[in-house]
Structures are given as structure tokens and as C-alpha cells.
Amino acid sequence: MKHRLIWLLLFVLIVGLPTLATDSDGDGLEDSDEVVLLTDPSNPDSDGDGLGDGVEYFELFTDPLSADSDGDGVLDGDDPFPQSLDYRDLYDVTTVSPSLHEEEGGQKLVQQVVVKVGDVITIDWIAHLREFVLAGAEIEMSRDFIDPAGHDWTAPGYYAIDEESQIAEIVLPTSAGVFRGEIPWLSPAITPSDWPYFLLSKELQIGRTYQFYIFSHELLAWGEDPFFTVTSEVLAIEMLPIDLKLGRREYDVYVVESVWEHVAFSDPYFRLFFGDTPRMTVRAYFTVDHNVLLRYRTPYFRVTPVKSVGFSDFFVVW
Ligand SMILES: [Ca+2]
Numbered sequence: 001m002k003h004r005l006i007w008l009l010l011f012v013l014i015v016g017l018p019t020l021a022t023d024s025d026g027d028g029l030e031d032s033d034e035v036v037l038l039t040d041p042s043n044p045d046s047d048g049d050g051l052g053d054g055v056e057y058f059e060l061f062t063d064p065l066s067a068d069s070d071g072d073g074v075l076d077g078d079d080p081f082p083q084s085l086d087y088r089d090l091y092d093v094t095t096v097s098p099s100l101h102e103e104e105g106g107q108k109l110v111q112q113v114v115v116k117v118g119d120v121i122t123i124d125w126i127a128h129l130r131e132f133v134l135a136g137a138e139i140e141m142s143r144d145f146i147d148p149a150g151h152d153w154t155a156p157g158y159y160a161i162d163e164e165s166q167i168a169e170i171v172l173p174t175s176a177g178v179f180r181g182e183i184p185w186l187s188p189a190i191t192p193s194d195w196p197y198f199l200l201s202k203e204l205q206i207g208r209t210y211q212f213y214i215f216s217h218e219l220l221a222w223g224e225d226p227f228f229t230v231t232s233e234v235l236a237i238e239m240l241p242i243d244l245k246l247g248r249r250e251y252d253v254y255v256v257e258s259v260w261e262h263v264a265f266s267d268p269y270f271r272l273f274f275g276d277t278p279r280m281t282v283r284a285y286f287t288v289d290h291n292v293l294l295r296y297r298t299p300y301f302r303v304t305p306v307k308s309v310g311f312s313d314f315f316v317v318w
């Protein structure tokens, strides 16, 4: 008995306590981690979407237990943008969840704006996005300000852009009524929430600069010039610590800074915030190895049932 104890003591001293760090299915997650994440320790692809459990969890930030993390009908393994992006502003009043998927005739972008509890605006764009340049779109806007369980108000609209004359014919449903007009169309132009996706479709390199226009239909409804000129530059590679369920990890990220410039706002409300020549700087972070959009801050418009529109900062949460 005494001898056994001495041998055990010697074993522990020399070999150390036996560890259980095994990755039975070789997917990059240890068996004990898979117990925490509820994934299958004997199946390297628990949800059968073509992506390994470890790659989903540590590298792509998709759900290893959902074959279609962003619910857009495309399996994670086939989806160029498989993440669901929920982002909320600093005042925690607005959440926007854009999702993008292929449809016949183009890509469909669905954005949901939750202004506060029960107040929902859904914008369905059936858009022909060519490399994220909005070339023309049909939109349907629904508002649920009064009754969250059903649409209080739904109205269709569209942008039809004549490539030769660069004139856009626009019919835009707003809370104040329907806006109809023709405006000179600056190309390439993308919508405010598309700019990180636009950059995601590019090969990022430090020092590289991209220029484009951001078209904001909210400004149009407010009688302002609807375009911002944007210069995006890939500034540097930085370490970004992220808290995951399995502890804190650091990631190499590209830092992309975008400067949005507007000619001038005539509306006194905007001038109060931005002065005569508004200029905003917004940032995005993309992982270096997989070009995954991790986080971005962007000014955006808060849409409310009454006539008040403002900018706020958004953080992406995951
Ligand atoms: Ca495993």
C-alpha cells in the first residue's frame, strides 16, 4: 500500500497530472471544449454545413450548431458572408440586422431596424448589387410602430438608375408620404450599411485606399443631398482581444478607417451636430487570416415615428 502511494507520488512528480486534452474528431476543439459548446466531440462538423467546428468557432465566428448562422437560406460553407451581424447603438435603442442572399435577378438585402421595443421598420431591398454597387432596387418598407405583431404600414418603392444619363428615378415611401423624384446618380454608390461588406469583397492591404459614394435615402426624404463621398484606407494591422465562451483570444485585424464627407446640410438639426461641412470618421476591423468583419462603428440615422432623425454610434455584437 505504502509502495503504491510512493509510486503514484513519483508518477505525478515526474509525468505530472494526466491531462484530458484530447481532440477526438480533430476539428480543433478539445473534447472538453465541445462539452461547453454543446458540439459533438466525435463529429468534426456538428451541423453538417461543410465547415469544421473549430473553424466556425475560432476563425469565422459562425455558429457551429447552426448550418445557416445568419438565416439567409445559404449554408455557412457556401455563404460568402455567413455571419449574422446584430449591431446596436450606444443608447441601446436601435438594432439593425442586415442579411444578404442571392435571388433570381440579383441579391436581396433585408434590414431590420428596431427603434425601441415594439417599433420595427423592415426594409427589403431586391437590389442588383454588382460588387456592392447599388445599381437599382425595388424596396418594400414596413413599419410596426403601433402594433408589433402586425404591419401598421407597408409600402413599395424603387430606384431605377439610367446608366447612360446617370439619373436615378426614385419612389421612396416615407412616414410623411411618398417621395418621388429624379436625382443625378453618382456611381459607384452603396447604402450606409453596405460599406463594410463592400470592403469585405476587396483584397485588403495596408495603405490601400478605396473611394466610393454612400447613398442615404433618409437624407433624400429630408430634402438634403443624399450622397456622402467616402475615402476608406486600410491603416494598419492591430491586435484585437475578443472574449469568447472559451476564454479571451487575440486576433490580428486590419483596421480600416473611412472618412465620410457631405457637402453641407441645410437642415438646422444636422448643422447643429455637424457644422457646415460635415465630416465623419468611422472604423471597421477585419481578421487578417479570414477577412471576417469583426466589428465596426458607424454613424447612422435613428428613425423615429415623429420627425426626429439623428446620428448615433453602432457597435457590432456577436
Ligand atoms: Ca473536437
Ligand SMILES: [Ca+2]
Pocket: 025, 027, 029, 034, 039, 040, 041, 042, 043, 044, 045, 046, 053
Ligand atoms: Ca466536433
Ligand SMILES: [Ca+2]
Pocket: 045, 046, 047, 048, 049, 050, 051, 052, 053, 056, 064
Ligand atoms: Ca459546421
Ligand SMILES: [Ca+2]
Pocket: 047, 049, 051, 056, 062, 063, 064, 065, 066, 067, 068, 069, 076
Ligand atoms: Ca455553422
